[in-house]
Amino acid sequence: MTKYVYSFGSKKTDGRADMKNLLGGKGANLAEMSLLGIPVPAGFTITTDCCNDCFFNKSRFPQGMEEQVQKALKAVENEMGMKYGDPDNCLLISCRSGARSSMPGMMETVLNIGLCSRTIPGLIKRTGNERFVYDSYRRLITMYSDVVMEKAEGIEPQEGKGIRAQLERIMDELKKSKGYKNDTELTVSDLKYLCSEYTKKIKQVLGSPFPDDHMKQLWGGIGAVFKSWNGKKAAAYRRIEGIPDSWGTATNVQAMVFGNMGETSATGVAFTRNPATGENKFYGEWLPNAQGEDVVAGIRTPNPINEATKMEQNRHLPSLEKAMPKLYKQLHEIERKLEKHYSDMQDIEFTIQEGKLYMLQTRVGKRTGTAALNMAMDMLKEKLINEPAAVMRLKPEQLDELLHPIVDPAAEKNAAIIARGLPAGPGGANGHIVFKAEDAVEWEKKGKKVILVREETNPEDVAGMRAAEGILTARGGMTSHAALVARGWGKCCIVGAGAIHVDSISKKMTVNGKTYREGDVLTLNGTKGYVYEGRLNMIDATENVNFKAFMKLVDRQRRLGVRANADTPADAATARNFGAEGIGLFRTEHMFYGENSEKPLFLLRQMILSSTLEERKSALDKLFPHVKSNIKATMKVMQGLPVTFRLLDPPLHEFIPQDEPQQKELAESLGIDVKEVVRRGELLHEVNPMMGHRGVRLGITYPEVSEMQIRAIFEAAAELIKEKIKAMPEIMIPVTCDVNEIKVQKKIIERNYKEVITKFNLKKIDYLTGTMIEIPRACLLADKMAEEAQFFSFGTNDLTQMGFGFSRDDIGAFLPGYLDKKILKADPFQTIDQEGIGQLIEMGVTKGRSTKKDLKVGICGEQGGEPASVKFCFKVGLNYVSCSPYRVPIARLAAAQASIEGAAVSKKPVKKAPSKKKAAAKKK
Ligand code: ADP
Ligand code: MG
Numbered sequence: 073m074t075k076y077v078y079s080f081g082s083k084k085t086d087g088r089a090d091m092k093n094l095l096g097g098k099g100a101n102l103a104e105m106s107l108l109g110i111p112v113p114a115g116f117t118i119t120t121d122c123c124n125d126c127f128f129n130k131s132r133f134p135q136g137m138e139e140q141v142q143k144a145l146k147a148v149e150n151e152m153g154m155k156y157g158d159p160d161n162c163l164l165i166s167c168r169s170g171a172r173s174s175m176p177g178m179m180e181t182v183l184n185i186g187l188c189s190r191t192i193p194g195l196i197k198r199t200g201n202e203r204f205v206y207d208s209y210r211r212l213i214t215m216y217s218d219v220v221m222e223k224a225e226g227i228e229p230q231e232g233k234g235i236r237a238q239l240e241r242i243m244d245e246l247k248k249s250k251g252y253k254n255d256t257e258l259t260v261s262d263l264k265y266l267c268s269e270y271t272k273k274i275k276q277v278l279g280s281p282f283p284d285d286h287m288k289q290l291w292g293g294i295g296a297v298f299k300s301w302n303g304k305k306a307a308a309y310r311r312i313e314g315i316p317d318s319w320g321t322a323t324n325v326q327a328m329v330f331g332n333m334g335e336t337s338a339t340g341v342a343f344t345r346n347p348a349t350g351e352n353k354f355y356g357e358w359l360p361n362a363q364g365e366d367v368v369a370g371i372r373t374p375n376p377i378n379e380a381t382k383m384e385q386n387r388h389l390p391s392l393e394k395a396m397p398k399l400y401k402q403l404h405e406i407e408r409k410l411e412k413h414y415s416d417m418q419d420i421e422f423t424i425q426e427g428k429l430y431m432l433q434t435r436v437g438k439r440t441g442t443a444a445l446n447m448a449m450d451m452l453k454e455k456l457i458n459e460p461a462a463v464m465r466l467k468p469e470q471l472d473e474l475l476h477p478i479v480d481p482a483a484e485k486n487a488a489i490i491a492r493g494l495p496a497g498p499g500g501a502n503g504h505i506v507f508k509a510e511d512a513v514e515w516e517k518k519g520k521k522v523i524l525v526r527e528e529t530n531p532e533d534v535a536g537m538r539a540a541e542g543i544l545t546a547r548g549g550m551t552s553h554a555a556l557v558a559r560g561w562g563k564c565c566i567v568g569a570g571a572i573h574v575d576s577i578s579k580k581m582t583v584n585g586k587t588y589r590e591g592d593v594l595t596l597n598g599t600k601g602y603v604y605e606g607r608l609n610m611i612d613a614t615e616n617v618n619f620k621a622f623m624k625l626v627d628r629q630r631r632l633g634v635r636a637n638a639d640t641p642a643d644a645a646t647a648r649n650f651g652a653e654g655i656g657l658f659r660t661e662h663m664f665y666g667e668n669s670e671k672p673l674f675l676l677r678q679m680i681l682s683s684t685l686e687e688r689k690s691a692l693d694k695l696f697p698h699v700k701s702n703i704k705a706t707m708k709v710m711q712g713l714p715v716t717f718r719l720l721d722p723p724l725h726e727f728i729p730q731d732e733p734q735q736k737e738l739a740e741s742l743g744i745d746v747k748e749v750v751r752r753g754e755l756l757h758e759v760n761p762m763m764g765h766r767g768v769r770l771g772i773t774y775p776e777v778s779e780m781q782i783r784a785i786f787e788a789a790a791e792l793i794k795e796k797i798k799a800m801p802e803i804m805i806p807v808t809c810d811v812n813e814i815k816v817q818k819k820i821i822e823r824n825y826k827e828v829i830t831k832f833n834l835k836k837i838d839y840l841t842g843t844m845i846e847i848p849r850a851c852l853l854a855d856k857m858a859e860e861a862q863f864f865s866f867g868t869n870d871l872t873q874m875g876f877g878f879s880r881d882d883i884g885a886f887l888p889g890y891l892d893k894k895i896l897k898a899d900p901f902q903t904i905d906q907e908g909i910g911q912l913i914e915m916g917v918t919k920g921r922s923t924k925k926d927l928k929v930g931i932c933g934e935q936g937g938e939p940a941s942v943k944f945c946f947k948v949g950l951n952y953v954s955c956s957p958y959r960v961p962i963a964r965l966a967a968a969q970a971s972i973e974g975a976a977v978s979k980k981p982v983k984k985a986p987s988k989k990k991a992a993a994k995k996k
């Protein structure tokens with residue numbers, strides 16, 4: 073017979089903290105607290121398996137479960153000295169949800185179950201507190217009708233029409249007519265009146281009566297908690313957090329204790345340390361004469377738990393420390409014990425019933441990134457945890473918070489959101505809105521902070537994007553141009569805010585009928601995707617002394633290298649600052665965009681539109697010094713750390729000017745007609761440019777284009793060496809699908825190498841030649857590719873595009889649907905598709921190293937800074953990941969955690985091979 077029910081309490085406890093999968097977090101920790109001798113009202117947990125079996129059984133409880141519940145209930149009755157449904161001495165219970173990982177507020181709980189006409193008179197007699205009984209009763213009716221009779225039945229009322237809202241309206245009207253401010257002012261007769269009005273309303277709205285039967289209430293409560301797993305809220309939350317639907321929730325049935333029995337009773341929630349700042353002080357809130365959710369629900373302003381954590385707004389309120397010193401001391405001791413036992417900050421719930429303290433919940437507390445960092449470092453100093461544990465305490469994404477200025481959460485609380493979009497670039501920004509990239513540049517020059525608002529951005533906007541504090545677009549997804557660029561720079565960015573209508577011609581935008589013009593001020597929260605009107609206060613999160621110390625710990629645990637994708641000296645400097653160990657991707661074409669690009673771009677265009685080899689060579693000669701100085705400046709910043717230069721990658725037509733004045737200028741310089749410029753531009757047009765004339769294919773058709781870049785790389789390195797500055801260039805050939813492509817380019821590389829060392833009279837320049845691996849064929853033939861390449865770098869953007877056959881510029885039309893319908897688990901352009909594309913990567917690594925054992929392998933796609941992808945790269949044996957500079961710390965942390973997790977796995981006894989002695993003994 074399956075065991076569905078696990079008891080907890082002072083007499084008999086079946087569960088433990090490490091049984092979260094079966095008992096849910098709440099149940100496992102209630103069991104653990106019982107085992108620690110902490111006062112917990114007795115109860116039992118019905119397993120998550122039972123939840124899943126119920127769904128499988130079309131909502132019927134599985135066989136044997138009901139008897140087990142009856143038996144466990146008996147044990148609770150014995151321990152509490154009361155009996156469920158007994159007219160003279162009734163036990164009341166709560167039914168509480170609790171999944172493996174906490175889903176705050178997403179599932180349901182019902183309190184005071186067991187109150188009915190059979191038990192009410194006896195309870196009044198026993199407690200001598202009629203007010204308390206009717207207060208509990210009206211709460212039961214409210215919660216039960218909402219959770220069991222409405223939500224669990226799948227009824228979806230309109231906004232404000234839910235039964236709970238309707239009942240609360242009755243109470244509000246009563247309070248208003250009597251002039252009460254607080255619920256505590258309600259008298260016995262008020263509460264009686266409410267209970268009878270409530271039951272009438274329920275019958276009228278839901279069509280069935282509130283059950284006046286304790287057994288019906290019990291089974292209804294248990295079933296409803298299970299069903300709340302499939303409630304709308306919970307399902308949506310799981311989608312966001314990536315929690316599988318198959319986990320299910322447990323139901324905890326627990327003896328009620330009452331914080332609403334008068335002034336010697338109370339309820340509260342607390343954290344063993346401050347969850348916002350990490351400060352090592354017991355921190356929390358409490359209310360006298362209150363039950364359960366009152367503290368969090370904001371019905372009354374809660375009181376501070378102690379004197380040390382009082383703040384301006386609650387200084388006048390009584391602390392538990394002063395009001396109930398003995399109980400506070402006991403709570404404080406329990407709180408210390410729990411934190412020590414779990415070696416982590418705990419989030420606890422407690423209730424005091426007539427001077428006796430009970431613990432109702434403990435769990436590892438959620439915290440901000442700043443708090444997580446400060447706590448990890450403090451706990452390490454306190455020797456509560458060791459170094460690897462400290463490194464595991466921050467989620468890599470939480471580092472984001474520490475690297476960008478953020479909108480002050482206090483200011484955000486009171487501000488109205490005018491639009492929502494996708495959180496493409498983290499952090500916060502405020503400033504005057506402008507609608508054109510040029511305007512952003514202009515305004516910034518005048519010292520004004522601006523937000524660039526566009527329908528969507530394109531490469532021509534980059535200068536304006538750079539100049540802006542934040543970027544807001546009405547269209548586009550997480551991998552849209554704006555999003556990629558913003559993330560690369562660590563810039564606050566919201567994309568796809570569909571409610572916004574942008575009119576860049578008359579320089580205004582409208583949202584829900586309201587118009588905003590150039591110069592108006594907006595605030596963006598790029599971490600959440602919220603847009604606010606006006607200027608909200610910003611706070612700088614980087615000034616944390618613990619950050620550097622923490623990153624030192626991280627690097628001590630880390631074995632995977634971390635580089636950055638950077639194309640300018642400024643980006644390179646940022647990357648080094650964040651701890652990059654080299655540049656894994658320098659895009660040559662980047663020097664033709666943005667600031668100071670006019671001249672080189674003009675020369676590049678001349679080169680592209682040349683019709684003869686002579687014309688092209690003369691343009692390339694003029695372009696050469698620009699390319700060389702750009703390359704040199706970046707290598708100089710990197711001081712001998714490796715820099716991977718990717719030869720020209722994009723299709724050439726991307727650079728062709730579309731506006732007349734520029735076409736005209738170009739025509740003049742080439743001595744041809746404007747029409748001819750247009751015609752030559754049109755010749756470059758491709759049906760499918762992503763798979764067209766780009767990457768190494770350019771270098772095959774126009775070897776002189778490769779030659780110019782290669783020459784620039786070697787001469788830049790040579791000049792640096794002459795200046796006694798170390799240089800370590802790595803030349804990377806993009807978009808290859810065959811080893812012969814590498815061979816052809818390598819000839820050019822080797823010839824130029826020889827010429828340059830002769831010219832500069834050098835013995836050698838340290839350099840490597842390698843290739844991107846971004847076409848599936850290159851993975852299949854990786855053993856051949858490795859014959860000529862000294863390193864591979866997986867270009868996972870293209871590899872994903874070509875592996876899936878998804879054009880990454882067009883996924884907006886179908887990928888959201890794929891995610892909604894759960895055809896794909898995640899956007900493969902954001903996190904490596906380990907199942908599919910991952911196989912190509914593994915194959916590439918294995919085959920490549922079968923030819924060259926010491927083949928260096930890295931990744932330079934967008935996913936290189938995404939924690940799950942970083943962990944995957946470590947697992948398949950890559951040497952390094954490369955990502956945008958602002959993601960370097962995140963990648964470092966993810967890499968360190970991958971090492972720690974890897975070590976933990978390999979320590980598992982199951983994996984250990986039997987020792988030789990034992991094996992030998994067995995043979996005998
Ligand atoms: P959530 O997971 O939403 O916090 P809980 O199951 O913890 O829901 O319960 C909601 C509130 O009711 C909490 O404040 C909790 O402490 C309180 N509560 C739950 N069960 C009992 C009980 N048996 N006695 C007293 N209070 C309870
Ligand atoms: Mg709770």
Ligand code: MG
Binds near residue numbers: 721806
């Ligand atoms: Mg590519």
